[in-house]
């Protein structure tokens with residue numbers, strides 16, 4: 376796990392090829408294996424691979440998330456705010472678990488923040504924009520979008536020597 380964490384970087388440039396269905400299935404299985412508060416599983420996932428929809432999704436943020444229209448797949452992660460007050464935590468865990476599963480499968484990924492962000496033109500919240508685009512029912516809020524694909528850029532991993540060990544406090548701050 377530590378090796379995987381040292382290797383993982385946010386990838387924003389992808390090869391123009393679809394994500395293999397078997398890999399996508401594993402990533403979604405990983406998402407569904409995520410723990411959630413009181414086991415309420417408030418998350419829902421919209422898997423988007425349609426080029427036109429991905430293009431439209433690119434406008435979900437201001438300024439535009441330029442790499443999203445060229446991303447082979449995007450997983451929109453939403454939480455049911457009517458079943459728990461900690462859907463943010465639950466959805467964040469699912470996001471992270473999907474990112475790590477993607478890494479084990481040799482795929483690149485990048486978290487695109489949606490909650491508390493505005494869509495292109497800044498007239499609408501990003502979540503409202505996506506809810507309209509993807510026909511998402513009222514009681515859900517969109518946390519984030521996970522961009523996914525075969526990496527077309529290389530980024531160096533991290534090493535254990537340069538970690539911010541000063542952030543760790545023993546017994547008291």
Ligand SMILES: Cc1cc2nc3c(=O)[nH]c(=O)nc-3n(C[C@H](O)[C@H](O)[C@H](O)COP(=O)(O)O)c2cc1C
Nearest residue numbers: 383384385386387436440485486487488489519530
């Ligand atoms: C909560 C969260 C929100 C993020 N939002 C965005 C985003 O909107 N757009 C983006 O390109 N990257 C986003 N990122 C990726 C971060 O910029 C990236 O993880 C950070 O710079 C560290 O780089 P690394 O992932 O390569 O280690 C986000 C990451 C997290 C955890």
